[in-house]
Amino acid sequence: MQSRTPAGRTGRPRSAAADTAILAATRAALVELGWSKLTLGDVATRAGVAKTTLYRRWAGKNELVVDAVAELFDELRLPDSGTLAGDVEGVVLQFAAILARPEAKSGLMAVVAESTRDEALRERIRASIVERQKRLVVEGRARAQGRGxxxxxxxxxxxxxxxDLIFDIVAGAVVHRTLVSAEPADEEWVRGFTQVLLTGLAGAGEEPASPP
Amino acid sequence: MQSRTPAGRTGRPRSAAADTAILAATRAALVELGWSKLTLGDVATRAGVAKTTLYRRWAGKNELVVDAVAELFDELRLPDSGTLAGDVEGVVLQFAAILARPEAKSGLMAVVAESTRDEALRERIRASIVERQKRLVVEGRARAQGRGxxxxxxxxxxxxxxxDLIFDIVAGAVVHRTLVSAEPADEEWVRGFTQVLLTGLAGAGEEPASPP
DNA sequence: CCGTTACGCTACGACTCGTAGCGAAAGCTT
DNA sequence: AAGCTTTCGCTACGAGTCGTAGCGTAACGG
Known part of the structure; x- marks a missing residue:
C-alpha cells in the first residue's frame, strides 16, 4: 500500500474507503475495457471520486493496475496435503484460478510488458506480487525436504x-497455458504438469502410483 | 502477411519495400518508446510513409506489432545435436536470445495481454508465432522417440x-525467467532447466551423465 | 477555534486518434 | 500511347484523453 497516512501527521487523513473503491473500480474497468482502453478518468467516475484524487495517490496507470491486481493474490495459501505432489497441485490450482479471472489476465500481462522499460515498476511488481508467490515455493520445498x-x-x-528455477517453471507454465494457449489449467492439466515436474519427461508416460 | 496483392488484380501494387520499412520502424519504436507510448503516427514518420498508408494495411496497433514481432521468430531452427537434452538446450537458447531483445519483450507481452480480450488477435498470434514454435516441440519429440x-x-x-503440455512448460519458463524474473536465460540456467524437464525435481540434484 | 491536509469540481493546452478528401504516381490492359 | 484501377503522400478535421492548475470546501489534530 502507499496511501497510509504518515504517523504523526496533521490535516485531513486520506480516505481508506476511497482506496478500496478505486482498486475495485480499476478491476471492474479491466474486465469491461481491458488494459489499453482503460482510462483514469473512467476509473475515477466508477469509484465515485474525482480524477485528481487518483493522480494524488498513484503516479499513473501502471502503478494503479499493479496495486489493483496484487490484491487478487492475497488469497494464495500453501495447502498441507502431506505430499510434494499434492502441495504442488494445490498451489497451481489456486494460481490458475486467479489467472482465470479476466482482470488478472489483461492487467497482469500488460504491466509486466510495461515493466520491461521501467525498473521501478518491475520492482513494485516483484515486491507486491512475485515475492509472495515465491515464498510458497520456498516453504513447499522445505517441507518436501523434511519428508525426504x-x-x-x-x-x-x-x-x-x-x-528461482522451480518458480519460473511453475509460474511460467501456468501463465503460458492460461494466456497464450488460452486453455484452462484444470485438474487434469495440473496432474500432468505436476508429474512432469516431479519425475521428468521420461516418466511422464507412466501412471502415478495411486489411482483413487 | 496480409498485404500481398491478390493475384489477378489491376491497379498500382502495394509497395513491398514499404511493408519491410514499416515493420522495421515498428520494432525500432518498440525499443525506444515501448508499447504504450508507441503511436502509429510516429511509426509512419520513421518508416518514411504516410500515416494513412499504415491504416490501409493494418487494422490497428495490435495487428501491426504482432506482425513486426513475428518476424523475429523466423530464425528459429531445431538443431540436430543427437540427444534430447541437446536439442532442448539448443532450442531454448535460441528462444531466449530472441526474447532478450527489447522489441520482443515489450511487444510480445503487450499483444498477448491485449489478446485476452480479442479472439481474432489471439488467433493471429497463434498462427504467426506460437504454431511455429510448437512445431519444433513436435519434431524434437519425434526424434527423441526414434532414439528411444x-x-x-x-x-x-x-x-x-x-x-501442448511440454510447449507450455518450455515456453512459459523462458518467458517467465526473462520477463518476470528479469534474469538472463543463459547457458547455466538452460542446463538446469533441461535437467528438471527431463529427469524431474528429484533428479535435479544429480549431475548429468556425460561431462564434456 | 485554527492550522493543515485531502477532497470535489472546473477548466485548460497539448497530444493522439482514426478518417475524409484530394491530386499524383505506378502498374496492367488494349 | 491512351485509359483504367489502385495505391500513395499530404492536409485537415472532430473527437477523445492526458495530466495539471486553481479554487472553495471538508475532515482531522492541537
Whole structure:
C-alpha cells in the first residue's frame, strides 16, 4: 500500500474507503475495457471520486493496475496435503484460478510488458506480487525436504538458484497455458504438469502410483 | 502477411519495400518508446510513409506489432545435436536470445495481454508465432522417440495433450525467467532447466551423465 | 477555534486518434 | 500511347484523453 497516512501527521487523513473503491473500480474497468482502453478518468467516475484524487495517490496507470491486481493474490495459501505432489497441485490450482479471472489476465500481462522499460515498476511488481508467490515455493520445498521427497539443502546460493528455477517453471507454465494457449489449467492439466515436474519427461508416460 | 496483392488484380501494387520499412520502424519504436507510448503516427514518420498508408494495411496497433514481432521468430531452427537434452538446450537458447531483445519483450507481452480480450488477435498470434514454435516441440519429440529417449506414441489425442503440455512448460519458463524474473536465460540456467524437464525435481540434484 | 491536509469540481493546452478528401504516381490492359 | 484501377503522400478535421492548475470546501489534530 502507499496511501497510509504518515504517523504523526496533521490535516485531513486520506480516505481508506476511497482506496478500496478505486482498486475495485480499476478491476471492474479491466474486465469491461481491458488494459489499453482503460482510462483514469473512467476509473475515477466508477469509484465515485474525482480524477485528481487518483493522480494524488498513484503516479499513473501502471502503478494503479499493479496495486489493483496484487490484491487478487492475497488469497494464495500453501495447502498441507502431506505430499510434494499434492502441495504442488494445490498451489497451481489456486494460481490458475486467479489467472482465470479476466482482470488478472489483461492487467497482469500488460504491466509486466510495461515493466520491461521501467525498473521501478518491475520492482513494485516483484515486491507486491512475485515475492509472495515465491515464498510458497520456498516453504513447499522445505517441507518436501523434511519428508525426504527432495534431496537436502546444498550451498545456499545453489538453493536460491533452484528455487528461482522451480518458480519460473511453475509460474511460467501456468501463465503460458492460461494466456497464450488460452486453455484452462484444470485438474487434469495440473496432474500432468505436476508429474512432469516431479519425475521428468521420461516418466511422464507412466501412471502415478495411486489411482483413487 | 496480409498485404500481398491478390493475384489477378489491376491497379498500382502495394509497395513491398514499404511493408519491410514499416515493420522495421515498428520494432525500432518498440525499443525506444515501448508499447504504450508507441503511436502509429510516429511509426509512419520513421518508416518514411504516410500515416494513412499504415491504416490501409493494418487494422490497428495490435495487428501491426504482432506482425513486426513475428518476424523475429523466423530464425528459429531445431538443431540436430543427437540427444534430447541437446536439442532442448539448443532450442531454448535460441528462444531466449530472441526474447532478450527489447522489441520482443515489450511487444510480445503487450499483444498477448491485449489478446485476452480479442479472439481474432489471439488467433493471429497463434498462427504467426506460437504454431511455429510448437512445431519444433513436435519434431524434437519425434526424434527423441526414434532414439528411444522418450516412450513411443500412445493415442493421438493423448500425444497432442503431451505436446501442448511440454510447449507450455518450455515456453512459459523462458518467458517467465526473462520477463518476470528479469534474469538472463543463459547457458547455466538452460542446463538446469533441461535437467528438471527431463529427469524431474528429484533428479535435479544429480549431475548429468556425460561431462564434456 | 485554527492550522493543515485531502477532497470535489472546473477548466485548460497539448497530444493522439482514426478518417475524409484530394491530386499524383505506378502498374496492367488494349 | 491512351485509359483504367489502385495505391500513395499530404492536409485537415472532430473527437477523445492526458495530466495539471486553481479554487472553495471538508475532515482531522492541537
Amino acid at each position: 521427497e527432495l534431496p537436502p539443502e546444498t550451498a545456499s546460493e545453489e538453493a536460491a538458484r533452484t528455487v | 529417449e522418450l516412450p513411443p506414441e500412445t493415442a493421438s489425442e493423448e500425444a497432442a495433450r503431451t505436446v
